[in-house]
Each structure stands twice: as C-alpha cells, then as structure tokens.
Amino acid sequence: MASVPEPKNSDLYINSQLINKNHSSYPAPQRKPDEYEQVSSQLSDKQISELKIINRGHLGVPEEILKAGAAQYASMCSNINNKFMLCKQETHGDPRACLKVGAAVSDCAAEYFTAALNRCGEELYSYSHCLETDSFRRPSFCRGAQAAWDHCAFAKLGIDKTFWSSTPAPVVQGELPNKPKNPLNLNPTVANNDPMNTRFNL
Numbered sequence: 001m002a003s004v005p006e007p008k009n010s011d012l013y014i015n016s017q018l019i020n021k022n023h024s025s026y027p028a029p030q031r032k033p034d035e036y037e038q039v040s041s042q043l044s045d046k047q048i049s050e051l052k053i054i055n056r057g058h059l060g061v062p063e064e065i066l067k068a069g070a071a072q073y074a075s076m077c078s079n080i081n082n083k084f085m086l087c088k089q090e091t092h093g094d095p096r097a098c099l100k101v102g103a104a105v106s107d108c109a110a111e112y113f114t115a116a117l118n119r120c121g122e123e124l125y126s127y128s129h130c131l132e133t134d135s136f137r138r139p140s141f142c143r144g145a146q147a148a149w150d151h152c153a154f155a156k157l158g159i160d161k162t163f164w165s166s167t168p169a170p171v172v173q174g175e176l177p178n179k180p181k182n183p184l185n186l187n188p189t190v191a192n193n194d195p196m197n198t199r200f201n202l
Contacts (some may be wrong), residue, residue, distance in 0.1 A: 061113050068128035069116055071161040072153045077108040098105045120152035
C-alpha cells in the first residue's frame, strides 16, 4: 500500500486561504471620510443629516421587479417624483438643494416595493419572470401574468394603474445654496431654461 505524502507548508497555506471565506485578495474597502474622528467631530448637525441621506444605499430591488411594478409605482409615487424633478429643474441640477426631496422619493419607493413584495410577491415575481423570458420584454407577451399582478395590487394594495401628476409649484424651502464651482466649465446636468440666460439673435 502506497504511503500518502505529507502536505507541504505551502499547500496548507493555500488550502487555508481557499477554505477561509474571510480571506480575500481584493483590497479592503476604504473608510469614508466622515467615519474618521477628526472629520466627524467637525461636522455640523445639518451636514450629518445630509450625509445620512447620501449614504443610505440602493433600494436593493432587482431591475426586472422595478420594470414589472413600474405602473403601480407611478400611481403611488408620481407626485413626489415630479417634485424631485421640479426641484432639480429649479436649482439647475444642484444636488444639494434636493437631498430631502430625493430622500422622500427613496422612502416612497421603499414603502411601495416592501408592501408589493410582502402582499403580492408571487404575482409580481411571475410577471417579472415573464418579462425577462421575452427577449423584447413586451408586456403584451405576458398579459396573463400582468392581469394577475394588476388584480392583486388593486385588491391587496389598493393601487390601480392610474397616472396622475402634481401641479408645478416651488418645492425648495429656504434660501438656495450657492451654485457649485465649475472651473472646467462643464455643462449643467439639466436644461437651463432661465429667461435671464436666454441669448437673442438680433
């Protein structure tokens, strides 16, 4: 009977790396600037609240679920969505002025998808899976699954596919922050329709 060779130290080291799931060859994630004591101690309460909004993370809902639930989401959250887009337009894309409205958009989306997945998860999953099965993602390809999801959303969530929009109105309270510096003369992120900046060709 042949004897089994003793493992080398290098083999043990490599195997321990493969077995130990905590080991990673990727660099460790860097700490955010506000996580350092010397930085966080200098932040005001307003800056801390703004950083919490910025660092809240993604919604965590797959893209196919977002597509399948888009119509009912628009019925529930179109008002705050429109206010957020209006805020961006009024402030010419300055993100600092719209943080609270943007957080309200995320809150509405989280509330909607949490309720949809808890109460109509099976119907929503079936409809989203059908949309992904069709290479063109056509709703007409999935009318049966769509009807089941629409019925459940109306019966258990009280949401129908009725689209409505908010009336245009100023949504930014208080003074607007100074526009960010633009040393590279980059174009604004949204269309600038300010009449004061219109150039007339005479």
